[in-house]
Amino acid sequence: GAVVSQHPSRVICKSGTSVKIECRSLDFQATTMFWYRQFPKKSLMLMATSNEGSKATYEQGVEKDKFLINHASLTLSTLTVTSAHPEDSSFYICSATQGSNQPQHFGDGTRLSIL
Amino acid sequence: GESVGLHLPTLSVQEGDNSIINCAYSNSASDYFIWYKQESGKGPQFIIDIRSNMDKRQGQRVTVLLNKTVKHLSLQIAATQPGDSAVYFCAERALGKLIFGTGTRLQVFP
Numbered sequence: 001g002a003v004v005s006q007h008p009s010r011v012i013c014k015s016g017t018s019v020k021i022e023c024r025s026l027d028f029q030a031t032t033m034f035w036y037r038q039f040p041k042k043s044l045m046l047m048a049t050s051n052e053g054s055k056a057t058y059e060q061g062v063e064k065d066k067f068l069i070n071h072a073s074l075t076l077s078t079l080t081v082t083s084a085h086p087e088d089s090s091f092y093i094c095s096a097t098q099g100s101n102q103p104q105h106f107g108d109g110t111r112l113s114i115l
Numbered sequence: 116g117e118s119v120g121l122h123l124p125t126l127s128v129q130e131g132d133n134s135i136i137n138c139a140y141s142n143s144a145s146d147y148f149i150w151y152k153q154e155s156g157k158g159p160q161f162i163i164d165i166r167s168n169m170d171k172r173q174g175q176r177v178t179v180l181l182n183k184t185v186k187h188l189s190l191q192i193a194a195t196q197p198g199d200s201a202v203y204f205c206a207e208r209a210l211g212k213l214i215f216g217t218g219t220r221l222q223v224f225p
Contacts, residue, residue, distance in 0.1 A: 043215040093158050100211040106158035
């Protein structure tokens with residue numbers, strides 16, 4: 001149980017395009033989803049916390065207009081990287097939890113490469 | 116083999132030996148700690164967790180030790196296997212959010 005699916009697993013696109021990444025909890029309802037960014041050989045950095053039906057809470061230094069998060073249902077959150085540029089290239093990982101005191105279950109990440 | 120927190124990011128051990136991966140956490144208000152294993156190109160995989168009211172917890176081949184006095188967490192892997200090769204992260208939970216450590220790469224050689 002507790003499977004989180006992330007799609008796509010890899011995307012390569014041109015500079016200036018927008019990219020949408022989906023995060024789905026397959027067998028549980030996720031009241032909260034988290035989006036992380038990970039640079040090569042580095043740790044995971046929390047970007048934002050997304051609660052179903054409300055606006056995401058962004059960490060300091062993360063541009064909310066650049067990284068649009070939508071959590072429209074209890075099983076789906078999306079991260080859209082708008083007008084992506086090469087510096088946005090990274091590994092993006094989502095996690096989902098059934099509640100604030102419940103474990104986070106992670107997706108397998110999306111490798112984003114902007115040319 | 117043993118790593119010393121953030122200053123030795125790679126730990127190499129021989130297959131069959133025990134591994135000890137260490138982590139120093141920052142927030143004395145953290146109430147919950149988790150060890151994750153991350154393989155290349157994958158998301159973090161839960162290994163074991165421990166709440167702040169405990170100092171030791173054992174799983175299958177893994178043990179987590181928590182020393183709140185010095186804010187130190189360790190992961191012990193018994194009889195390390197090639198399949199254990201990965202990057203290991205500790206994470207602390209504070210105010211509902213996870214804060215990840217910098218990670219230790221475990222390399223297992225025959």
